[in-house]
Amino acid sequence: MSNNKLYLYPVWLRIWHGINALGIILLGITGLSMQYTNMESPLLKFSSAVSIHNLVGIILMISYFFFFITNIIKNNIKHYRISLNGLVNRLMKQGKYYVFDYLKGNPKPFHISEEEKFNPLQQISYVGAMYILVPIVIITGIALLYPGMIIEKIYSFSGIRLTTFLHSLAGFFILIFLIIHLYVITIGQHPLRNFKSIITGYHEAE
Amino acid sequence: MTTRLSPFLFFLFLFVSQAIILQAQDEEAIMPESNHVCLKCHGHKYYSFFNEYKDLTERKLMNPYFVIDSVSYLQGEHKGHSCTDCHSSDYENYPHIADLKIQPKMTCVDCHDFEVIATEVKKSVHVEAFGEFFHCELCHDPHSNKLVKSDMAELVLYNNNRCLNCHNDADKYQVFTSHENPQLLSTHDWLPNQALHFTRVRCIECHTSVTDTSDAVHHILPKEQAVHNCNECHSENSLLRDKLYKHQLKQDRSEFNFYNSFILNDAYVIGANRNYYVNLISLIIFGCTLFGIIIHVILRIIKRK
Numbered sequence: 223m224s225n226n227k228l229y230l231y232p233v234w235l236r237i238w239h240g241i242n243a244l245g246i247i248l249l250g251i252t253g254l255s256m257q258y259t260n261m262e263s264p265l266l267k268f269s270s271a272v273s274i275h276n277l278v279g280i281i282l283m284i285s286y287f288f289f290f291i292t293n294i295i296k297n298n299i300k301h302y303r304i305s306l307n308g309l310v311n312r313l314m315k316q317g318k319y320y321v322f323d324y325l326k327g328n329p330k331p332f333h334i335s336e337e338e339k340f341n342p343l344q345q346i347s348y349v350g351a352m353y354i355l356v357p358i359v360i361i362t363g364i365a366l367l368y369p370g371m372i373i374e375k376i377y378s379f380s381g382i383r384l385t386t387f388l389h390s391l392a393g394f395f396i397l398i399f400l401i402i403h404l405y406v407i408t409i410g411q412h413p414l415r416n417f418k419s420i421i422t423g424y425h426e427a428e
Numbered sequence: 429m430t431t432r433l434s435p436f437l438f439f440l441f442l443f444v445s446q447a448i449i450l451q452a453q454d455e456e457a458i459m460p461e462s463n464h465v466c467l468k469c470h471g472h473k474y475y476s477f478f479n480e481y482k483d484l485t486e487r488k489l490m491n492p493y494f495v496i497d498s499v500s501y502l503q504g505e506h507k508g509h510s511c512t513d514c515h516s517s518d519y520e521n522y523p524h525i526a527d528l529k530i531q532p533k534m535t536c537v538d539c540h541d542f543e544v545i546a547t548e549v550k551k552s553v554h555v556e557a558f559g560e561f562f563h564c565e566l567c568h569d570p571h572s573n574k575l576v577k578s579d580m581a582e583l584v585l586y587n588n589n590r591c592l593n594c595h596n597d598a599d600k601y602q603v604f605t606s607h608e609n610p611q612l613l614s615t616h617d618w619l620p621n622q623a624l625h626f627t628r629v630r631c632i633e634c635h636t637s638v639t640d641t642s643d644a645v646h647h648i649l650p651k652e653q654a655v656h657n658c659n660e661c662h663s664e665n666s667l668l669r670d671k672l673y674k675h676q677l678k679q680d681r682s683e684f685n686f687y688n689s690f691i692l693n694d695a696y697v698i699g700a701n702r703n704y705y706v707n708l709i710s711l712i713i714f715g716c717t718l719f720g721i722i723i724h725v726i727l728r729i730i731k732r733k
């Protein structure tokens with residue numbers, strides 16, 4: 223068995239991932255609580271929600287920059303380069319696997335290796351989350367922290383309003399990503415196997 | 429080519445026509461002729477007069493609090509008035525007669541019927557502390573007072589200056605009391621994004637009663653009763669509805685189904701501006717995700733057998 227183990231998640235990645243996961247969950251809770259705050263039964267006190275959200279947001283921004291740079295330095299970014307060649311085909315294949323083949327017990331269409339640790343669906347969702355959604359949230363988040371930077375009016379709309387809208391929209395999709403991410407990870411030989419990987423760093427290939 | 433230029437030309441046209449309209453409005457107001465007598469001296473930092481004793485013309489500094497800015501005078505409600513409508517015509521002579529200094533001046537309620545407001549003012553912390561000595565003109569400079577209605581940013585700035593020109597000016601403040609004026613930046617540091625809040629809401633939003641509406645903006649409450657709870661504004665039934673945005677509320681047609689949409693053109697108040705459709709769509713997406721997962725789980729359990 224031991225020679226079947228792949229070392230896929232180095233220490234820096236695991237530390238970043240841990241901080242990130244915790245942070246996103248906190249941001250989600252405080253963010254939703256702010257959005258749906260009300261007088262009678264606030265989920266959290268509005269002012270505490272704001273302070274926690276701001277603090278965690280800043281920590282997460284730093285941690286994102288760490289991820290962004292280290293990902294390049296350690297060349298983990300190679301896993302994030304989407305090759306367009308037959309992309310749709312590969313996505314369909316993997317999708318078909320999750321919906322039909324996996325349930326029937328058929329084998330996986332793509333095999334994990336140290337060269338290609340993500341399957342096509344994983345890859346596209348990780349790129350979407352890490353290089354589109356999270357940057358949008360960070361940029362709009364900084365702007366909301368220093369509203370002086372925001373253009374007052376875009377036509378007749380308030381600039382802050384558009385910024386906030388973009389911020390909550392991207393935040394919402396990150397939460398959707400998180401839910402799917404959490405579930406897809408349980409797909410495998412054993413539901414908890416992948417969770418072990420992101421803590422120990424080793425992936426047990428079948 | 430023309431199609432690409434036309435939006436640009438359109439905006440240019442808008443800009444120019446706006447500029448012309450603004451120009452025209454400015455030109456409409458003309459200072460009443462008789463006021464030039466007074467503004468010769470009160471319109472400038474310096475004034476000069478012929479001193480008959482010394483037989484020469486003297487030039488002196490005008491007390492800065494006695495300078496009347498003619499630009500803001502012409503924007504004010506009383507732009508059509510002569511100075512002598514409210515001030516004794518004896519002021520035309522210089523030096524002014526000593527007795528004028530202590531004669532009562534015309535005040536707002538001498539010409540207008542502001543009884544409701546006057547009774548509210550009497551209940552405010554200021555009048556409680558200083559009596560009638562705290563008069564309307566301290567907040568409503570008769571030489572420039574106006575009601576800003578259209579532009580929300582300007583409205584807030586203008587109204588907060590009514591309070592700040594005294595609360596941020598130690599000299600003016602200490603005409604009334606010997607203690608230092610509290611530093612507003614630090615007394616309000618519990619409010620995050622303070623600079624933003626102070627340009628988006630008026631002081632009176634928090635310093636008058638939550639339930640009272642328009643007329644009661646004059647009933648400034650003791651600081652212990654000021655609004656401290658963020659949810660007074662950051663919630664669906666935001667107090668901003670009855671106060672700051674009362675004019676907008678009248679024309680609110682609930683566009684796009686935003687709660688409190690009348691605020692939206694000027695600000696986005698977290699918690700107060702939720703959109704019904706956005707909420708619905710998020711719920712649907714969220715529901716579909718969960719539904720897909722649950723189906724998959726069920727199939728997994730069945731197939732494992």
Ligand code: HEM
Binds near residue numbers: 231239246403
């Ligand atoms: C409690 C929350 C989370 C848990 C338990 C979790 C678990 C995991 C696991 C087990 C893996 C490795 C399996 C795989 O590659 O598919 C993984 C990888 C990954 N997760 Fe998460 N995750 C969580 C939250 C998040 C969040 C909030 C994000 C981003 C917004 C995220 C982004 C990623 C990325 C980018 C990878 C791939 C890392 C790489 O190898 O380069 N995760 N996660």
